[in-house]
Amino acid sequence: MRAVQISQYSQDLEVSFVDIPQPDVTEYQVLVRGEYAGVDPHLVLATTGKVKIFDHYDFPMTLGNEISGVVVAVGEKITKFNIGDRVYAMPPLGQMGTFSEYVAIDEKYAAKVPKNLSFEEAASVPLSWLTTLQTFSLLQPQMGKKIFISGGTGGFGQIAVPYAVRLGLEVIVSGASRDKELAKQMGVQTFIDYEKPNYSSYTRYFDYVIDTRGVSDLTRQFKMLKKNGHLISLSAGPNKKFTKRQQQNFSMKQKIIFQLIGFVFDGLAMFQSKTYDFLYVEPSGKQLETYSNYLSQTDNKPIIDTIYDFEQAEEAIQRMKLGNNQGKILLKLKKKEETNG
The missing domain is CATH 3.40.50.720 (NAD(P)-binding Rossmann-like Domain)
Structure with missing residues (x-):
């Protein structure tokens, strides 16, 4: 499967587009086929090594902290999700990896996407x-x-x-x-x-x-x-x-x-x-679940600045580094032919 990785910390961002094995799920994980991933300020800090004090990363490292997508496989002890569920999640910041076609995520970090939220909007929410x-x-x-x-x-x-x-x-x-x-x-x-x-x-x-x-x-x-x-x-x-x-x-x-x-x-x-x-944000599927109730009461949907294609991952992160975005920057995870088909 496709993934966006870096091989070392660097002030000059250089990402690689690689083909890596699709992950297997443990008994408490779900496998998510990604639709969109959020591009956030933590990525800039992580790629330059400024958060080494909090988290140790092994290289090569797949980037990405947020994802929206569809559950395509579930672990044996999963109780909250079924295959076909629309979900969004933020794994622990020390376990990045959402800039890829498939992501294995612990059940406790994920939540179902509200019915009136698109995949694009959902990827703008978690972090x-x-x-x-x-x-x-x-x-x-x-x-x-x-x-x-x-x-x-x-x-x-x-x-x-x-x-x-x-x-x-x-x-x-x-x-x-x-x-x-x-x-x-x-x-x-x-x-x-x-x-x-x-x-x-x-x-x-x-x-x-x-x-x-x-x-x-x-x-x-x-x-x-x-x-x-x-x-x-x-x-x-x-x-x-x-x-x-x-x-x-x-x-x-x-x-x-x-x-x-x-x-x-x-x-x-x-x-x-x-x-x-x-504050160094921590993951929580339970807290993410509360967004559904908030959205139903307020209809304050996320604001999206720009959506980049998968092949534009480096440009998306460079845009984030500028710090002039109005709302969320997103990365489209599906291939163009899949999106149009």
């Missing part, structure tokens, strides 16, 4: 929805409070922003000027053009901040927080609290490194009487 749920679970925001989401019109924002609006929060996002209209459509009250920013107007303004930009923006975003405000970063770096909260079992060496990295972030937060947390 963004799980990140949104886990982030807001950590924030525990109160209705009427103010939240800032940096780069809020991208793959994460296309789900996180409408979710925050539904919680009754006053949502402000940053982005390029061309993103302003999309932000308003998602329910954003105020848009900050990062090409002509006025961040000084928002000093000690927000109750919550979700950082998607990383270390370079962290100091400024802390200044935007009120006293006792809460910042959650999806990019800057882990801290001691992170290791205690995550389900993943980290080694003692990793825990020490996380604590040392987080010392600066925690110190910065403590000095200003604020809270810092880091």
Whole structure:
């Protein structure tokens, strides 16, 4: 079967299109024939080696964190799925592999696709929805409070922003000027053009901040927080609290490194009487199942930026590296003749 792989970490992305054996399923796995795969920021971090601190990858490594498709085989102890079911999933970030025609996925990481969602839309959901749920679970925001989401019109924002609006929060996002209209459509009250920013107007303004930009923006975003405000970063770096909260079992060496990295972030937060947390999204089929109920109540379907053909995988990731996407970037997994046939 076809797959997209890399053979080493590299700043200059070089993918290979290879033919690898179709995977067998274990007793607790389903085999999914892929329709579409999500292209997300984690791929950029993974291919450049920036997440080695969390996950060790063996090379050659098949890329991809999200998938939508059809179940074509089930393990002996599978109880939730049958052959022919439409499913979507996000395997653990340390077990990438959805940029391939077939993927064997543990039952506990998958969920059935809502009936009114296309395969394209379904592939846009897993990582963004799980990140949104886990982030807001950590924030525990109160209705009427103010939240800032940096780069809020991208793959994460296309789900996180409408979710925050539904919680009754006053949502402000940053982005390029061309993103302003999309932000308003998602329910954003105020848009900050990062090409002509006025961040000084928002000093000690927000109750919550979700950082998607990383270390370079962290100091400024802390200044935007009120006293006792809460910042959650999806990019800057882990801290001691992170290791205690995550389900993943980290080694003692990793825990020490996380604590040392987080010392600066925690110190910065403590000095200003604020809270810092880091989130590295974890897979959950149960949490993914809740999207069906959310969709039925809101009809907030995913926003798709661009769909690339399988042979354009490198271009798709390069586009993600630019960081100027409006909504989700997708990779079509089926061959053109299969799609048209």
